[in-house]
Amino acid sequence: MVQKCLTSSLNGVGLTLDRSQGLSIRASSIWMVQRRLCSTSSRCWNCNAVLSNDQFQKSPFFCFSCHGIQPVDENISHFQRMECKTNYDLDVSRLQKFFRELQSKLHPDRFSQKSEREQSFSAGQSSAVNKAYRTLLRPLSRGLYMLELAGYPVEEGDSDVDPSFLMEIMELNEKLSELNDLDEIKKIGDVNAEKLKGLMKELSIEFESKNYEKAREVLMRLKYYANIDDKVRDKLGTSTV
């Protein structure tokens, strides 16, 4: 099965097995091609153990048998990588804890004495986990990512939103740019934080009912208020960046 898949994978990328010329394709690339085309199983590059999808889903990072680090699976979502359900509402403290646990196992520092291949797999896994964590951690980027997964991405060049809303945002921005009084700025920040909270609740409901069109509208408004929030933080010197 695996052999058959491998051959068809190679054909699929325009390569043929030709003994006279030898085969000079890196095992890791074969592994990735193979995983993409064969949904049933693949093998550990190190011990050749068959990694069934079930086993792999339990740990997409290490071989269950030899515990060798595996190359990044590009086909799993950030949610799968962080072992979360694809839900807008997620347990952030669990996510943070899981992220730290994963990084303590995957970080390239742990692989400095290992082979070059393992070092490169560790760098890849570690950066994929970073990216997944950063995307899922904040409500805004998590929402945007969920829209992307659902096929409703917010794209450059999108323009929509009603004029009265834009006017409100414009005036908020104008007011904020002229203010120097910290108390006044804080007041704007507090009102804005309430708005963000309300929108996030709305968002959660829309995602829950898979109403992606509506979720997309809410997220676009959320983005404007998130920018205001950033500006308030900048002005108050409490920027988290």
Added chain:
Amino acid sequence: MHSAFGALVIDHYENPRNVGSLDKEQKNVGTGLVGAPACGDVMKLQIMVDDNGKIVDAKFKTFGCGSAIASSSLATEWVKGKSLDQAGTIKNAHIAKELSLPPVKLHCSSKY
């Protein structure tokens, strides 16, 4: 550091022309607002038109990136003194070309 951008765009960014507001309640002032949901930026462009349909003043305010500031600044320069019809022919591609915006920044000029 600025290698991706032309000198003109930097000049308009560092010394933006016509920043400010016109009184939107006045009858001969037109106000346009555009948002860019992908970046959460909003910009306002206002024109003052005389009885002959000529644009006598233009102002903008934007809370966007440098390219959006430069594009707005250049647009206000261009529309001043033009008739409404002439001004209507200005396209974002002209502005982007004049400012040599890199492709990734095209959307920052696309409000026009």
